[in-house]
Amino acid sequence: MLISQILRSDGSLAVVAREGSEAALVKGAASTYALAQEAIASGRPLSAVIAAHGLGEAVDLSRLLDEGRVTLPVTHPDPAHLHLTGTGLTHLGSASARDAMHAKLDAAETLTDSMKMFRMGLEGGRPAPGRIGVQPEWFYKGNGHSAVAPGQPLTAPPCAEDGGEEPEVAGTYLIGPDGQPFRIGWALANEFSDHVIEKVNYLWLAHSKLRPASFGPEILLGELPADVQGTSRIRRGGRVIWEKPFLSGEANMSHSYANLEHHHFKYDIFRQPGDLHVHMFGTATLSVADGIRTEAGDVFEIEAAPFGLPLKNPLAFAPKETGPALVKAL
Incomplete structure (x- = not known):
């Protein structure tokens, strides 16, 4: 699994998870930092935390990168x-x-x-x-x-x-x-x-x-x-x-x-x-x-x-x- 962070239209962060060519927003994820904190606190792998949150809206990560909306992961x-x-x-x-x-x-x-x-x-x-x-x-x-x-x-x-x-x-x-x-x-x-x-x-x-x-x-x-x-x-x-x-x-x-x-x-x-x-x-x-x-x-x-x-x-x-x-x- 690959994860990244993008900037929403209001400047806030969202987390994207990708398997193969399919990329989608991680539901309820404010940042990679917050997800990693959750993984540590719960004693679960980060991938399991992401799976528990579930995936929402699909995104075109390559297009967002070209638009300058993909930030540091x-x-x-x-x-x-x-x-x-x-x-x-x-x-x-x-x-x-x-x-x-x-x-x-x-x-x-x-x-x-x-x-x-x-x-x-x-x-x-x-x-x-x-x-x-x-x-x-x-x-x-x-x-x-x-x-x-x-x-x-x-x-x-x-x-x-x-x-x-x-x-x-x-x-x-x-x-x-x-x-x-x-x-x-x-x-x-x-x-x-x-x-x-x-x-x-x-x-x-x-x-x-x-x-x-x-x-x-x-x-x-x-x-x-x-x-x-x-x-x-x-x-x-x-x-x-x-x-x-x-x-x-x-x-x-x-x-x-x-x-x-x-x-x-x-x-x-x-x-x-x-x-x-x-x-x-x-x-x-x-x-x-x-x-x-x-x-x-x-x-x-x-x-x-x-x-x-x-x-x-x-x-x-x-x-x-x-x-x-x-x-x-x-």
């Missing part, structure tokens, strides 16, 4: 309580890239910190059930104010040197009243980053990740396929200027999802009751690696069959900085 009433985070150096890439990476690891006398982190994941990122594996690279992107709805622009800030796509799978989570994390489901995400700044010095990675991100349009409930195969592309003026397949899912990763989830939710600050989390799990496919320099007006498109509708966002750049940010003393 889960939101928090207070955007400050939605956390956007991610992990990197978690994906093996294609078979050829994998072989090349292993050759570098075997041949290198000294390794960069990135290569060390990648090797640590290969050696210890998939622990046996009940065991804790090596921790991955981790980064913070922002809160719900940085979450951009499908179809809306991903805007690089005034300090940006670049605006690049990162096609990823994200987990969406709600923290229960006792601090227990519950996974709502899985979504496509564009973990938008600044790869020019990151390349200057790896210690600027934190700066490069403080960018908006988009996810959705739909959330996949239940289990995620082990082998996720999708396509990432960039359109400029309606023409595709770059396109490449991307791989995700545990069959294509050096870490298990359980290990990545542990190393996020092991921190008390990320187990605050009622908070939402959108955690992005990394990628091995970037247009910047092929020499693409993005421009304002480019449109990023990410799609993979299990996730329903594609995630599309145009690129925008905020005006450049004209001076330092000013702080006033009280």
